[in-house]
Amino acid sequence: MVLQSLKSRIFNDASKYATKWLRELPHVIWGIRTQKTWATGYTPFYMVYSTEAILPSDVAFGAPRIQYYEEGEMEKSQRLDIDSLEEHRVAALIQHAHHKQQIRCYHNRNVKELSFNIGDSVLHRI
Template identity: 80%
Template sequence: MVLQSLKSRIFNDASKYATKWLHELPHVIWGLRTQKSWATSYTPFFMVYGSEVVLPSDVVFGAPRIQYYEDGEAEKSRRVDIDSLKEHRVVALIQHARHEQQIWRYHDRNVRERSFNVGDLVLRRIQSTKDMHKLAAP
């Protein structure tokens, strides 16, 4: 009985918020595109467009780069960014390779290889198949 009430409460909460994710999705995607990657130290937006994004909060609160904006200087800066984009991508590629090497070193240091032979005893968790159909994941 307790399990049934818990299931119904979870289902009701999920249905209450079911349509809100669609409203929040653009904000989440924007956040992912404007956050620096650990692997490259650049934002995905910069890697695609060659310049840093102007955040809506910068516009609303009047960040210095918005307050001191000049068309001529912005155009010069944009040309410099476009000219140096290839260099930034090479730096990002090197940084990504370095990050990947660190991950491999961590893996090699902390993960131990095991091999099993026929006849070895292995602990296996037995799961109930009640209320599962033949295509359900075990």
């Protein structure tokens, strides 16, 4: 995922590519950490810190959660988040199991079962 994202950000213009990936890497990693995954339904940032990340665009454009931020309310909110953290982890685990089952079904549609008998010729790689 990191390499694919880097390729799309680096090779879009005719500039020198030698050190451009180094400047773009933090942006790509941040993007990956703040996007919801299909497997869990949550962002990796949320799974680690039990809260959603504040994006630079939220700060720049004055998102409501930035404008109406209150210190006392934040502490209460963090306590509620910690209390519900286990529920979110269980929900993520269920979503991950469902996603894994979908991938398994997709893979098994294209797999053909083979059976071998004694005396059949098979290719053996050394």
